[in-house]
Amino acid sequence: MQQDQSEKSHTKNSGTITLILGGVRSGKSRFGEQLAQALGGDSVLFAATAEARDEEMLGRIQKHRLSRPASWRTLEQPLHLGKALESTSPFPKVVLLDCLTLLVSNVLCSFEWAPSTSTKLSPSQFDLVQQMVDQEIDAILHFVQEHPVHLIIVSGEVGLGLVPDNALGRAFRDLLGWTNQKIARQASAIYFMLAGLPIELHSIASSIQDAAAGLSSRLQRAD
Numbered sequence: 292m293q294q295d296q297s298e299k300s301h302t303k304n305s306g307t308i309t310l311i312l313g314g315v316r317s318g319k320s321r322f323g324e325q326l327a328q329a330l331g332g333d334s335v336l337f338a339a340t341a342e343a344r345d346e347e348m349l350g351r352i353q354k355h356r357l358s359r360p361a362s363w364r365t366l367e368q369p370l371h372l373g374k375a376l377e378s379t380s381p382f383p384k385v386v387l388l389d390c391l392t393l394l395v396s397n398v399l400c401s402f403e404w405a406p407s408t409s410t411k412l413s414p415s416q417f418d419l420v421q422q423m424v425d426q427e428i429d430a431i432l433h434f435v436q437e438h439p440v441h442l443i444i445v446s447g448e449v450g451l452g453l454v455p456d457n458a459l460g461r462a463f464r465d466l467l468g469w470t471n472q473k474i475a476r477q478a479s480a481i482y483f484m485l486a487g488l489p490i491e492l493h494s495i496a497s498s499i500q501d502a503a504a505g506l507s508s509r510l511q512r513a514d
Contacts, residue, residue, distance in 0.1 A: 305438075305439065310474050313484030314448055319445050320355065320389055320390070321358075322482065322484060331441070336364045336376075336383040337365045337389065338387065342393075366379065372388070372394060373427065373431040373433060385442075386441070389445040390447065391467070391470065396463060399466065432477055444474055446470075
């Protein structure tokens with residue numbers, strides 16, 4: 292799969308992005324809300340991608356609503372989020388997207404799958420869904436490039452566990468992983484949540500050049 296190689300492009304009116312990654316119950320949503328309040332105060336738009344399809348999800352949504360300041364506006368948008376953000380007025384200081392995981396899942400579930408898809412997914416089907424996800428993300432990135440807002444994106448890290456036992460599960464894992472990478476290339480800050488603690492990744496990340504130089508130096512010393 293060919294990945295997007297676009298570099299960050301900013302104009303004087305463009306916004307910025309913070310990406311918050313983590314596993315289940317890592318504290319990523321709480322950290323996102325605290326960061327949004329610290330940066331935006333009352334001028335925060337909460338972009339919710341969840342849909343209340345069962346009682347459990349309804350309970351989760353209600354709990355999240357109660358945890359947010361009453362002064363925040365809420366945009367419930369499971370799909371076509373970028374277009375909906377463009378229609379927002381007035382524009383807030385901060386947009387908190389919670390979460391990217393469900394947005395990718397919503398795209399995947401919106402596709403008309405054959406009954407046999409749980410066991411087999413054709414390359415053409417996967418490529419089509421990848422294009423749909425890319426269109427969603429590109430629209431969000433375009434919104435940030437055109438408006439002076441700070442976008443905080445909460446997303447799951449689902450690639451650290453077991454390999455899913457069905458084709459759709461594996462497709463979701465791959466799509467979200469590549470989408471997280473695409474967002475990360477545009478983000479000004481990236482945090483990984485572990486047991487409620489935010490770890491800022493840019494400060495400890497290495498470039499290919501640094502990694503190669505360090506390895507080369509160690510190999511020379513070993514000789």
